[in-house]
Amino acid sequence: MRRIGRTFSSLRIRNYRYYFAGQSVSLIGTWMQSITQSWLVYTRTHSGFDVGLIVALQTLPILLFGPIGGTIADRFGKYRILLYTQSLAGVQALVLAGLDLTGHLQLWELFAIATSLGFINMVDNPTRQTFVGEMVGRDQLANAVTLNSVMVNVARAIGPAVAGVLIATVGGGWCFLINGISFGFVIASLRLMHKDELFPTPRAARMRGQVREGFRYVGRTPLLRDALIMMAVVGCLTYEFQTSLPLITGNTFHGDARVYGLLTACMGIGAVVGGLIAAGRKRGGPRRLVNTAALFGVVVLVASLAPSLAMEAVVLLFVGACSVTFLSLGNSTLQLGSDPAMRGRVMSLWSVAFLGSTPIGGPLVGFIGNTLGARYALGVGGVAALGAAGFGWLALRHQKSLVVRETTASGGAGPGAGAGAGAGAGAGAGAGAGAGAGAVAGVGIDGPAGLAALAGGAE
Secondary structure: OHHHHHHOHHHHOHHHHHHHHHHHHHHHHHHHHHHHHHHHHHHHHOOHHHHHHHHHHHHHHHHHHHHHHHHHHHHOOHHHHHHHHHHHHHHHHHHHHHHHHOOOOOHHHHHHHHHHHHHHHHHHHHHHHHHHHHHHOOOOHHHHHHHHHHHHHHHHHHHHHHHHHHHHHOOOHHHHHHHHHHHHHHHHHHHHOOHHHOOOOOOOOOOOOHHHHHHHHHHOOHHHHHHHHHHHHHHHHOOOHHHHHHHHHHHHOOOOHHHHHHHHHHHHHHHHHHHHHHHOOOOOOHHHHHHHHHHHHHHHHHHHOOOOHHHHHHHHHHHHHHHHHHHHHHHHHHHHOOOHHHHHHHHHHHHHHHOOOHHHHHHHHHHHHHHOOHHHHHHHHHHHHHHHHHHHHHHHHHHHHHHHHHHHHHOOOOOOHHHHOOOOOOOOOOOOOOOHHHHHHOOOOOOHHHHHHHHHHOO
16 A cells, blocks of 8 residues: 555645646547547558658657757746647647548648647647646655656557547547647646645746757766767657557558557557556666666567567557656656756757657658568667667766776775765765765766766666
8 A cells, every 4th residue: 555655646736636637638639639640641641751750740849949948948937838838739739620620631731730739849848847846846756757657658548549449430530629629628727726836946047048058067967968868869769659550550460540549559558557667666767767778679679570460469568668667767867867947958858859859760760661661660669779778878887987986086985985076966975875865865966976876876
């Protein structure tokens, strides 16, 4: 019972319960729209490149202008920003519904509206990521981030399955309509919140060079820099399931929209189970992030080789579990390791790394699927995740070696050596160990010792 209570601990906070409930409904609609978009493009063009392109256009603004979105999140009230962005997202879904249900939806309009959603998400993503901390506070942040990932994947289990049935029976326009209506639940949940119970972070003052400052901050913080590089590699090639799964469905297993919905739902179910397990864990950290990336790569490679539809569905359960664990670990590592005043800009770079890389990865994975086959489109993601894990492992070894050299130069393991070695984490415990807990509790981890402390103390 204690483990269950720990798993859902952030839901004890009233404002987060409202947010969680509203997002739970809205994200089902979001997944329905996402599945419908990709399937409409596939059925009209039968081109893996075009499927990748529709996904890419939706994230291109994040790649090009993501840091600006993070600066907006740091400078203005996140609550009010979310009211605007969620309302605009609902409007674009209703426009899609109107065009499709009246029979006027053209391919170029689908691409154009996907791009408009990308501009909305450019601001919405870093704002939503950092607003979680304002609802729950630092102590519950890691748990709330993981429950957010669970929520996304519950929606992934439900939304695609419902979308597959609706597309096959009454048409995709109804999926767009349901998504548009679902944003009303998010807006209602925000209106119900008690703003006096929030934990607002100080707003960044307007000044020149704020975007550049965010890049410099990440560049000099190894924990953030290395995690973002890993996220960029995995986000670019491994998380392109919206491109690879339609190809696997249609080209490899000769299925229809219902089969596509089933495979996506299996990933969602696995992600829910994996997310609940991850939410009950007390520890995270870079080493677990590296290990999860390696396991993620292995199961994606197995999925690319699955000989039957039934086996594919089973393996995708494990793919989903690994995907949500990697995502939540990366997210919480970045948020807990960054200064609150810089958190919006850091999370905008997370959006660039994870989502903004899709304009490169989506068409590339689609091209690979067209030329080499759908299994290769999925398999390249497995290789990418293993490559990211290898990079992370080498980075951890490098940072640990730096700590050893710094410790040796400082003259041993005196009581203050941990601080002298540059851990930047407050109270110096022993020299090499450097107090992983102190590093996590600090606002930021600004030196190699900070990364090594987290790596050693947070499996």
